[in-house]
Amino acid sequence: VFPPPCDSQIYCSGPILHHVQEAKLFDDDKYFVDMKLKAVPDVVLSAFHNLSNETPNATVLPAELQEFLSVYFEKPGTEFESWTPPDWQDKPKFLGGIADQKLRDWAEKIHHLWKSLGRKIHVGVKDHPELYSQIYTPHPVVVPGGRFRELYYWDSYWVINGLLLSEMTDTAHGMIENFVYLVNRHGFIPNGGRIYYERRSQPPFLTLMVESYYQATKDKSFLRGVLPALEKEYRFWMTNRSVAVTVNGEEYVLNRYYVPVGLPRPESYTDDLELAEGLADDRKEQLWMDLKAGAESGWDFTSRWYIDSDGRNNGTLKETQTSQILPTDLNALLCLNEKTLASFHRILGDDSAAAYDQAAARRLGAMESVLWDAERGAWFDYNLVTHSRHHEFYPSNLAPLWAQCYSQAEMGEKAVQYLKGSGALQFPNGVPTSLKESGQQWDYPNAWPPLQHMLISGLSKLPSEDAKDLAFDLAQRWIKTNWLAYMKYDAMFEKYDVNGDGKPGGGGEYEVQLGFGWTNGVALQLLDQYGATLTSGNRRLSPGLLLPLVISAILMLQ
Numbered sequence: 001v002f003p004p005p006c007d008s009q010i011y012c013s014g015p016i017l018h019h020v021q022e023a024k025l026f027d028d029d030k031y032f033v034d035m036k037l038k039a040v041p042d043v044v045l046s047a048f049h050n051l052s053n054e055t056p057n058a059t060v061l062p063a064e065l066q067e068f069l070s071v072y073f074e075k076p077g078t079e080f081e082s083w084t085p086p087d088w089q090d091k092p093k094f095l096g097g098i099a100d101q102k103l104r105d106w107a108e109k110i111h112h113l114w115k116s117l118g119r120k121i122h123v124g125v126k127d128h129p130e131l132y133s134q135i136y137t138p139h140p141v142v143v144p145g146g147r148f149r150e151l152y153y154w155d156s157y158w159v160i161n162g163l164l165l166s167e168m169t170d171t172a173h174g175m176i177e178n179f180v181y182l183v184n185r186h187g188f189i190p191n192g193g194r195i196y197y198e199r200r201s202q203p204p205f206l207t208l209m210v211e212s213y214y215q216a217t218k219d220k221s222f223l224r225g226v227l228p229a230l231e232k233e234y235r236f237w238m239t240n241r242s243v244a245v246t247v248n249g250e251e252y253v254l255n256r257y258y259v260p261v262g263l264p265r266p267e268s269y270t271d272d273l274e275l276a277e278g279l280a281d282d283r284k285e286q287l288w289m290d291l292k293a294g295a296e297s298g299w300d301f302t303s304r305w306y307i308d309s310d311g312r313n314n315g316t317l318k319e320t321q322t323s324q325i326l327p328t329d330l331n332a333l334l335c336l337n338e339k340t341l342a343s344f345h346r347i348l349g350d351d352s353a354a355a356y357d358q359a360a361a362r363r364l365g366a367m368e369s370v371l372w373d374a375e376r377g378a379w380f381d382y383n384l385v386t387h388s389r390h391h392e393f394y395p396s397n398l399a400p401l402w403a404q405c406y407s408q409a410e411m412g413e414k415a416v417q418y419l420k421g422s423g424a425l426q427f428p429n430g431v432p433t434s435l436k437e438s439g440q441q442w443d444y445p446n447a448w449p450p451l452q453h454m455l456i457s458g459l460s461k462l463p464s465e466d467a468k469d470l471a472f473d474l475a476q477r478w479i480k481t482n483w484l485a486y487m488k489y490d491a492m493f494e495k496y497d498v499n500g501d502g503k504p505g506g507g508g509e510y511e512v513q514l515g516f517g518w519t520n521g522v523a524l525q526l527l528d529q530y531g532a533t534l535t536s537g538n539r540r541l542s543p544g545l546l547l548p549l550v551i552s553a554i555l556m557l558q
């Protein structure tokens, strides 16, 4: 009953996809669905039909499949022209604010990486979209790197923040224009720049990208031009990804990730097929939908989305039920979108700000009634099956601090105490994604750049020195991890391990990737924000953390 991931009978459904992926001709299922066609789809489909009709039981041997692919497909990557961002220039100003010479030299190297991650889509993709899985966008993009050859939605927020520090305003402008183009074409922004991603999104960061750009340029006419697309995207999330939930007799509306699309993810086809083996057809479809919703959350995959048969936040990947969870971070992000949209209307001097102010106030009330736990002092995901909160630690439990979506100052301070008592601060290299080692990449021991950034930024906005010191301490840990790994491997990674000295992360369904868009963006932001005090050597203990240590040492001596 549910539509396939896209309408292409080559890239998203049908016998070619099935046979090629099942034959495991490539190490990564994403490889095949990124290949360009050498002939129009009808010709390729009928050639495959003839080939499989000639063989008993329609089985095509791997050697025949290889031959078929070499006749009808090109290697991935041919859809790009070589492109160096024309606005890239040596020595952007922010470098001057980094006191530690080694970190300053390293920041300069990161700034150089934008040149290798820039891509311009070949005009052929615009003229003959039927030959490509690549989605055409009019302006060049900065990609994450490695197997992620195309643009990604939420990654681009941290990429754009980094580009703005690198004074690459035109490249940032073009990337935002691409997203506006995608909203106008699809009604929302796809997960990434491939047709197999076109029926699911990722965390909605476009409004915040525009906010970053506006803060850097103060360009009101740009703001006026893009605002209708931002509102269109907001309506998409409120129409297609919202749920009404009743708590203590009151009804609240909050958002979730939800992807009513069938079949396995084409880019991870055999993983999804194997995971669903043995399930009844309707359970299979449900699992595939929830895996896609997991991809839409950006956390693919994690024990955070597991709900076992007793309704507990427990189980295995097969028990992923993303759509049955109201996530704290998605709702904090939408609250921040609402506040930012209101502020845009105020800047432009029109009279539409009030509607967004009211939406933000409604959401804040809902988050405090449904997600906030006053006893524990944090916000927790809400389970729609059991109508209760999940109490595991995830950095997302503090996302409302980052979004500044809470009503009383004391909630912020309670959340700091929650974090300190959570056990998540005991690791030298950053805050883990959870405290569970599930083997999935969005779990312990991995730490991810966007989560470090949101946590550090949330803590740094709190009024207390204690919270600010903790923010600095976490920034120092993260920078040191990134820097040590760079010294060892000469590379920036998509994620890191919270243990060891500069260790890349692992787990999940693909090898850890290098590049890496959001890692570079977050490192540059932290180096800019804390450049005067960060060091490449031993961690400088901030006064707020030093004092408790001194007191406990004195007590021990007594």
Ligand SMILES: OC[C@H]1O[C@H](O[C@H]2O[C@H](CO)[C@@H](O)[C@H](O)[C@H]2O)[C@H](O)[C@@H](O)[C@@H]1O
Residues within 6 Å of the ligand: 030, 144, 148, 152, 153, 154, 155, 191, 192, 265, 267, 268, 295, 296, 297, 298, 299, 300, 301, 494
């Ligand atoms: O191919 C598997 C999945 O890969 C992507 O997810 C991961 O990389 C993205 C790019 O850095 C990142 O946005 C996401 O948070 C990562 O988990 C892709 O976005 C998924 O849709 C895809 O299934």
